[in-house]
Amino acid sequence: MKTRAVRIYGENDLRLEDFELPEIKEDEILARIVSNSICMSTYKAVIQGAKHKRVPDDVAANPTITGHEFAGEIIKVGAKWQDQFSSGEKFAVQPALNYKGSPYAPGYSYHYFGGNTEYTIIPPEVMELGYLLKYEGEAFYEASLAEPMSCIIGGYNAIYHTESNNYVHKMGIVSGGKTALLGAAGPMGLGAIDYALHADRKPAVLVVTDINQPRLDRAACLFSEEEAARQGVELHFVNTAKLDDVVQGLKELTDGTGFDDVFVYAPVQELAEQGDQILGKDGCLNFFAGPTDKQFSAQVNFYNIHYSPTHIMGSTGGNDQDMRESLKMSAAGKLNPATMITHVGGLNSAANTIQNLPDIPGGKKLIYTGIDLALTPLKDFAKKGENDPRFTKLAKIIAENNGLWSAGAEKYLLNNFAKKN
Template sequence: MKTRAVRLYDENDLRLEEFELPEITDEEILVEVISDSVCMSTYKAAILGKNHKRVPQDVDVHPIIVGHEFAGNIVKVGEKLKGQFKEGNKFALQPALNYKGTMWSPGYSYRYFGGDATYNVIPREVMEIGCFLNYQGEAYYEASLAEPMSCIIGAFHASYHTSMGSYEHRMGIVEGGKMALLAAAGPMGLGAIDYALHTDRRPSLLVVTDVDEEKLSRARTIFTEQEAEKCGVELVFVNTKDVEDVPTKLRALTGDTGFDDVFVFTPIKPVVEQGDQILGRDGCLNFFAGPTDPKFGAHLNLYNVHYGSTHIMGTTGGNTEDLLESLKLTEEKKINPAVMVTHIGGLDAVAETVLNLPHIPGGKKLIYTHINMELTAIEDFAKLGANNTHFACLADIVANNKGLWCAEAERYLLEKWRA
């Protein structure tokens, strides 16, 4: 079976190539990948190459397939797995394998297992630890986006709080508490807003900051104060770009008591420090955004750590239960991962997209691996539709869905644009 895939050879060296996949064993599965959403973590692996903890040292000789937020169809099932999985069914994937203490993951570590490919081979350890999942949802992109949503869900679950005189950690955000999402008008921040408003355990106050007014305007359009009020949440957006004293302004929104849960969505020193300064007693700061600099640091108030029980943590990825929760909430229409997506592209757009990801505006970039299509902003569909019938049809579909990508748009793309 031949596959087309984007492979990493070393720092800043991504290549779209066609090559032969090995025949699967009795404990492996051959899959067809349909969609893969591009993660900032893939950019970090691409620019670091062998210096990335998950990338093998022989990647220049044995390149790996990039991409880990993917979904598709089961093509062939190994003999020992036929009772669990059926050819022709859809699949979803939890890429955070943590297999026997290793850091190997699809999109970083495997020669024949990654999301930016037309076909690939799922190795036996993925099924062994329950990370390969039968998926019965309507849209492939929702299964792809379940992975980034699972990272958000995992972060909310990992937050913890304490009581004076007790050594017990109460896991999860404070229900009915005060939450701040800093630098959160990007894709992961939007996913966090969606989850905070629609999960069972919600804050009473949700403050979202950013310095990009265009992104904030889009967030306000998607998540209105009226919708948040129906969820029992006071939602406040704050552009901190020209605010002289950000911590004072944000603390004032809490009556100067500070926040119970703070999530930082960018690895920028002043923003991390703002997060620390707005914590209330027993406040939990989650440094969600992973830096590329191994020496990255920030000034934290250790007086408050000692006397105010403030604490800091970081999470990377979610577990399988988090991913299943994401799929369930999406299926029940409680959350809509499409809020994260701003661009659509084909497999031929992956290399350029990944290597330039920090400089491309907007949110998630969603790739459909069986088409050739320049990375295109959803908001540009209507303009491009003047000379392209396909874009005109896609523009009409998303216009009827609050400007968001949707299952109908995906069906149209897969039916009409297949290369």
């Protein structure tokens, strides 16, 4: 069958093109991709081309499909997997395969397997690993965003604490403790707030910092102090640019004890050092942000590491259990990944979005692969409605959902913005 996809041929060489998919083998699955959210990791792969560890050396001759935060519907199941999967089932994929030690992953390495395509062939290793994950929720975008949410959840699960005189690590944030999310008013930070408020293990105090007041205002609108209080969490949003003494100001929110858990969501030296300085006894800092500078470093208080003792670690990505938790919570309405989404577009806008991602403000950019639509900020739908009544309807649906994307908006888009042949 024919599909249309955005494929990488080399450094800064992306092409939207039609090509034929082969017939699936008995150990493969054919699927229709509905949505794919754009990740900064894809941008990094595109600017590096074959130099990227996940992109094959022969990509110029054998291009690979981009996109790894995708969701869709199973179309045809090879004989080997017919007792486990059926056509019509919704799915997401845990993309961090690490199959037999290989770095290859969807969105980087496969000729027929990725997210920025109308149809894809899921290879056998995905099913063998148990990484083809069924999704019981309504909206496809929630399943797409399960991958970035799983990274957030993985960060919460990877952070740890110790016991004096016992050689054990207690994994996870301190339940009923004090947590700080630094530089966290961006898309991943919003997901981290959502999870902190609605997961089974919650802090008693949650402090969110940023230096961008409009982003903080949006976060406060999405997650009110009243809603947090109903979850048993005391929530504070702090613009640290307005504090004369950031460390002192943040510590005062803990009654001077410091924080049990600190997450740094931006690769900024000053932010990393602030995170270290606000740790309390046995506090743990998770440096979640991924720097592009291989020499990135910051000062650390080793006195506190030795005597307090504080801990510093980092996490990147989540595992299949983290992703299953995200899918389950989203399907149950406990998480709302739509808080991350600020732009929506069709497959025709994916290549340009990827190549210019660092320069496009806002949060997650969501691509619907079966339609043609210029990448559009949600806030611009009303204006576009002046020339197209479909956008007026979409703007109304978004406005009725606190300015957020929704299952209703997705359904209307898919039903009314068909690809032009």
